[in-house]
Every structure is written in structure tokens, then in C-alpha cells.
Amino acid sequence: MKRTVCFGAAVATLLSTGAGFADEGDTLAEVKGRDQLICGVNAGLVGFASPDANGNWTGFDIAICKAVAAAVLGDPTKVKYVPTTGQTRFTALASGEVDILSRNSTWTFSRDTDLNLDFAGINYYDGQGFMVPRSLGVSSAKELGGATICIQTGTTTELNLADYFRANNMEYQPVNIDSNAEGEQQYMAGACDAYTTDASGLAATRAAFANPDDHIILPEIISKEPLGPVVRHGDNNWGDIVRWTLYALIAAEEYGVTSANIDELASNSENPEVQRLLGTTGDLGAMIGLDADWAKRAIKASGNYGEIFAKTIGEETPIGLARGLNAQWTQGGLIYAMPFR
Amino acid sequence: MSEIHAQSVPYVRDTMLPPAAPPSRQTGVVRWLRMNLFSGWFNTVLTILGIGIIWFLFHHFWPWLSHSVWKADSVQQCREIIAARWGEGATGGCFAVIRERWHQYLFGFYPRAGYWRPIMTMGLLFIAITPVLFSVSPAIRRWVLAATGLITILLMGVAETPDWSVILMWALFGIALLMAEYAPRRLFIFTVLYPVVAIWLLWGGSLWYPLMLLAGFAVGYGVIRAVPPRRSGLATFLAIAAAVIWWLFLAEPVSGLLQDMAAMRLMPVDSNDFGGFLLAVVIGVSGIAMSLPLGIVLALARRSDMFLVHIFSVIFIEFIRGVPLITLLFVASLLLNYFLPPGTNFDIILRVIIMVTIFAAAYMAEVIRGGLAALPRGQYEAADSLGLNYWQAQRLIILPQALKISIPGIVGTFIGMFKDTTLVGLIGLFDPLKGISDFVRSNFAWKGIYWEPFIFVGLIFFVICFSMSRYSMYLERRLSRENR
DSSP, X not given: OOHHHHHHHHHXXXXXHHHHHHTTTOHHHHHHHHTSEEEEEESOBTXXXXXXXTSXXXXXXXXXHHHHHHHHHSOTXXXXXXXXXXXXXXXXXXXXXXXXXXXXXXXXXXXXXXXXXXXXXXXXXXXXXXXXXXXXXXXXXXXOTTEEXXXXXXXXXXXXXXXXXXXXXXXXXXXXXXXXXXXHHHHHTTSOSEEEEEHXXXXXXXXXXXXXXXXEXXXXXXXXXXXXXXXXXXXXXXXXXXXXXXXXXXXXXXTTOOTTTHHHHHHHOOOHHHHHHTTSSSOHHHHTTSOTTHHHHHHXXXXXXXXXXXXXXXXXXSSOOOOGGGSBGGGTSSBOOOOOO | OOSTTGGGGGXXXXXXOOOOOOOGGGSHHHHHHHHHTOSSHHHHHHHHHHHHHHHHHHHHXXXXXXXXXXXXXXXXXXXXXXXXXXXXXXXXXXXXXXXXXXXXXXXXXXXXXXXXXXXXXXXXXXHXXXXXXXXXXXXXXXXXXHHHHHHHHHXXXXXXXXXXXXXXXXXXXXXXXXXXXXXXXXXXXXXXXXXXXXXXXXXXXXXXXXXXXXXXXXXXHHHHHHSOTTOHHHHHHHHHHHHHHIIIIIHHHHHHHHHHHSOOEEOOOOGGGBBHHHHHHHHHHHHHHHHHHHHHHHHHHHTOSOHHHHHHHXXXXXXXXXXXXXXXXXXXXXXXXXXXXXXXXXOHHHHHHHHHHHXXXXXXXXXXXXXXXXXXXXXXXXXXXXXXXXXXXXXXXXXXXXXXXXXXXXXXXXXHHHHHGGGGGGGXXXXXXXXXXXXXXXXXXXXXXXXHHHHHHHHHHHHHHHHHHHHHHHHHHHHHHHHO
């Protein structure tokens, strides 16, 4: 048991207020001193964050934590995963309980400004969709007038749904549910005609059904849900580290750097962008307080953006998400890393 | 028989008829049914309704339960097995998920190699509570100790325990059994030492540190004994000061020194790795153990004549009772961090235990106040007439009776509190009901599982809560016998 545990509250407040506040805003030093990155994650979301039978976390959001830990501490395993819920996630970050929040959170105006958070970039472009049983005979969300719809309470999806139906002059009957598992249960039991949540969640849910072909995901996407890692407002250097680690993963895919060929490219690549990215030339790492190899380690941790996508949620996995909007800008998608220069 | 009636003798039977069986409607099953199930039209209707409900439930759930699959790697495989075995369209439970993930439902992320530690802690818990809960009857005490000891050692054997701790466990239970026979009061030593041992076993690290924390109390006690008894106020003050100085400045270096001399170290386990029933029991037991004394103090304070003491306890109780537990948990997990300096690592489980304790204590205080109010005035006056001071009167006369009256309420609060431990899922801890189930479902192999975890967790909760309730009934019977 840790020493601070027993009288941490009283003593620490009395003795170390001054010393404590001197460190505020220097997350990098704190993480290095602790030799561990504390990463706030989803307590369980198929493909994005999921602990296995032995307690090892894997997933699309987890890969970001690993990459940042590899870049900063040199070891992708030096991460402590703190599960957060929809209600606790932003407070956990703001109060300093976690260093970074990698937990499919939508980048919105008020979260960025009012909550004093900084979104370090976007790693997944999601959007809200609908799933209906094929037997309903509906092929477009526009035909859902008068339908009962299962909807998770207290989320942005609830507000989007209301907006969409109002804009299209349709009526609907909400069936409020508490969690994704309950939503599936209600939908399968026929308590609602349609189930709505983020399209990635719908795809995963549908894939887990006994008869996936009996259900269709309607083509309409009714909202923008840009998801990405979040850091506290005010520690700009730490924000830069997280942002550019994400960009390093994305740029690596664009330049064809993979976890397999990275060592080779680091020594003999002719491409100046690759050389700068992997620290062969230039001194980009020093500008954010890290060494020259930081990006190389981050990419090695679980591969470049494309590899991570394919391994965790891509079409080869049971979840089977297509790249779609999340393809590289060169492939007609929205994924775009700022230049390494 | 007289001679006068001799002539009438031939008309008298000289053998008795064998007793006839009662009419068939007054005997056996039929009578039982008539008495218990069909006495009067109202009861008949109720019986038929009841049978109907039972049949309905059975009809609905039995096929699902009887089609259960216990061996599979994923939900999809479960479905295939059910379809193959019972035909297309059949539904069934997929309890294979419990088979694969039971360890996480019980221990969360606790390292597998360390499972023996919580098991041993649980076994030792029974030694610790025996002198408190089963103090009167030697037979029951013997039985409880022997049974829990054997079960613990058996489980430790299954969980790949290092030999030294199994031997230690045999020795401890042996000593405990002997003490329970010959010096039951000495068993309290176990109870006092138990928290230190439990903290060390569960969280690991150096044993010396918790021991040195405990030594703080010894330091305080030593100071009290050293100061002449006339100056009791001064002695208390000095004792508290000495203990605090010990805890703040000396405990750590001394334990470090001792650790260097004789290393007593277990692999440390982080609080975030606790989960499932381990977490529920840790929070539940600590909350129960601490909320009862705190509740008694609060109840006495509320009835106190001292204005400030009274008013503070009223404010505390009413405030805590007016706020939902969820709010307190959010305060514990989130708000406290704003007030503590950055980098302070105030253990999350400890924070939750504190909040749960003060929450339960407020309810406990009102339950006990009810017991205090139910005592006749004569009891207080009797205590006064004996010349007892306030604390003596409370300890010897008032509280034993008040607590006895409040047993059902106290146990009710305990049971409620134990069930409330599942609420910690809302602040991101892995409670057995929602936390563990959510992350098990987040694995694609088990996505789509819904009822099975609820049934499994519900059963375990039922067993624990039901045994608490049975214990309280045993306690009431035992105490009322004393009263006769």
C-alpha cells in the first residue's frame, strides 16, 4: 500500500501545497518522473478499448496510449489504464487523475472551450446512424416517421436524434436505454423498431448478432462525431507531444512506414520527410522535449495508423469497419497529418 | 361387570373394534393441502394464482436454462452448439462466458499468481470475526473455524499458493482453534491485528510499513501509561501528539530500516487492479466494520446534552442522509482531486471506503438512536442510581440493550450497504455487476451476452446477503434466550 494512502489527504494538503502547484502544467516531467503514463480509457467498447481474460488492454484507442508511452518513456507497456465512464471522463482529465484521455470523445465547441480541454487531433471520424430489422422494409432514415427508437440517455446522440426528426418533420417514440448492452437486448426483443448510436457501434453490434443479415444499417449518417485523444488545456507542450504522436502514426501510413520496415527505412530511406519523421535527419524530437527516436518508437509500438485500424476495427476483424472517411487524404478520406518539417 | 347384568352379557361385544383410519379427507396430503393451500375460497384463489405464476415462469425460463452451454469460446460458438443440439431457433444460456471469465468476476485484474492472497485474507477474516460474532457458543465457534479453515486451505491449494503460506495458514488455524477452545478471549488479538495483515496481503509491499502504522497506537498507549493517571487530559493530548509524530516522521524511516534488515515483501498490487467481488467485499467489509462504531458515536452524540456535539451530529446525519450515495462517490473520485495538490496519490479504494462508511454510519446512527429511544427511562435511572458515570452506563447497561433491539435494522443497513458497493461502477471501478460485465462484453467474443452475468452475480449476492440475514436471526434468538 502506498505511503500517501494513509494520511495523504491531511498531510499533503498541509505540507506540499506550494511544491505541488509548482509542477502544474508540466505533464511531461510528471509522466517521466512517475515513469508511467496514466491513460483514461473507455471501460469497455468493442474494438476501441477492451481488456482480455488476462487483463491486457487492446483496441484502437489503446494504441494511442501505447504510442504516447513509447514516445515519451520508451516503452509501450508503461501505461496505467484508468477506465472512465461517460460521466467521469472529462473531470478525471481536468482534475489530473489521468494524463491523457483516449476514449472516443466527440470534439465539440463547448468541450474544447468551456470545459478547458484541448483535443489533440482526430483519430476516428464517426457519425450517428440507424439500424433496423430487414423485415421492417425500410431502406432510408427518412422513412422512420412514427417509429419507436432505442436511444441511450444523456448522450449527444439523443440530441442529434431530436434535431434530425424535427428538421425532417417526423414524429418518433424514444425508448430510453442505459447502456449499449441493454439497447441490444431491447432491440432484439422488439421493444423498438430502430436502434441508433454511432455507426462504428452499430457495425460492431450487428456483427455480434446471431443473424447479422436480418438487420441493415441505414445509409443516412445524421451527425458528425469526430473522435480523438484529449489533454488538459494549458499544458501546450504536452498537447504537442500527443498531437504529433498521433500525426506520426498517420504520416507513417502515408509514407509507407510500417512496423515491419521501419528499421530499414530509418537507415536508408531517401525520402526527406521520412528521414525527419524517423529522426535520421533534423532535430524535431528536441523541439517537443523528446529525443530523436520518439516517433520511431511510437510507430513501432503497434504499427502505423493503417496497421492499427486493420488490427483492431478494420475489415479483417469481426467488427469489419471500412476505412470510409477514415482513409488517408490521398485515398479520398479525411485522415491528414500536418507536415513534419 | 356385575352379576345383575349377567343375562345381558351375551349382547355385549367382548372385543374392541380396531381404530379406524380417519376419513380420507382428514389425513395425509389431502388434509395438509386443505389446511395450507385451500382453506377458504380466498386462499384457494391465491394458491391457483401462485401455481399459475410458477408454471408461467418455469415454462418461460426452463427451456432457456436447460439449453445452457458451459463450454465454448464465444457467443457465436454457443449459438452454433445450441442450434446443433436443440434444433434451429432454440435459445439457451451461454454460461461459457462465466466459465471463461469467472476469475475476473471474483478478482478483477488481480494478478493470477496472487489469487491465494485474497483467498487467505478471506479465510483469516473468519478467524478475526469469530470472537466477535460467535463469542457465546463454543460448538458453533469450533464448527465455523474448522469449516472455513478447511475450505480456505483447499482453495489455496487450488490457486497455486506458495508452500510457506499454506503452512502458515495451517498453523494459524491450528492456533486459532486451540485458542477458541481454551482462551477464547485471546482470539481478539487476531481481530486487532487482522486489518494490518489484510492490507498487507491484499495490496502487498512491505509488511513493516503497516506494522509501523499500528505501532503508532502502541506509542500513544505507552505515553498514556507513562504520564501519571491524574493528568488524564494531558496524557490524551500527549499520546495523540506522539502517535501523530510517529506516523508523520518516524514510521516510514523505521519501516525502511526494518525492511533492509529483514525483508518481508509481497508483490505490490495497484488499487486499480481490484475488481469484481474482491472489490465489493473489501469495500463492504471495511464499510461495515467501521460504520457500526461510527454510527454508535453519532447516535450517542445526537442524544447528547452538549449543544455543539448535538448540533454537529444532527447536521452531519441529516446532510449525509439527504445526499445520494452516487453524489458522495463522485465527490470521492473526482472533486477530491481538485482540492488535493497534483501528484498526490490518494488511493481510490480508500476514498470510496471512506465515503461508503460515512454514508452507512449516518443511517446506522438513526437505527441505533431508535434502539436507544426504545429503552425505558428506568434503565437510565438505574444506571444513575448505581453511581455509574456516562461511559460506564452506556457500555454496561444502555448500549447492549439498545443494540439488541436494533439488530434487524443494523443488519438491514449492512445488507443495503453491501449491495450499494455495485454503485462504484459509475466512477470507473470494476464492480461485479456492471463494471466487469461491461468489459467482458467489450470483447467481441462475448458481445451480446446479457442475462448470464446478471444471474451469476445475482446468485452470489443472494448467498452473501441471505447468510447475513440468517446470522442476524441467529443472533436475535441467542440474545432473547439470554433475556429470559
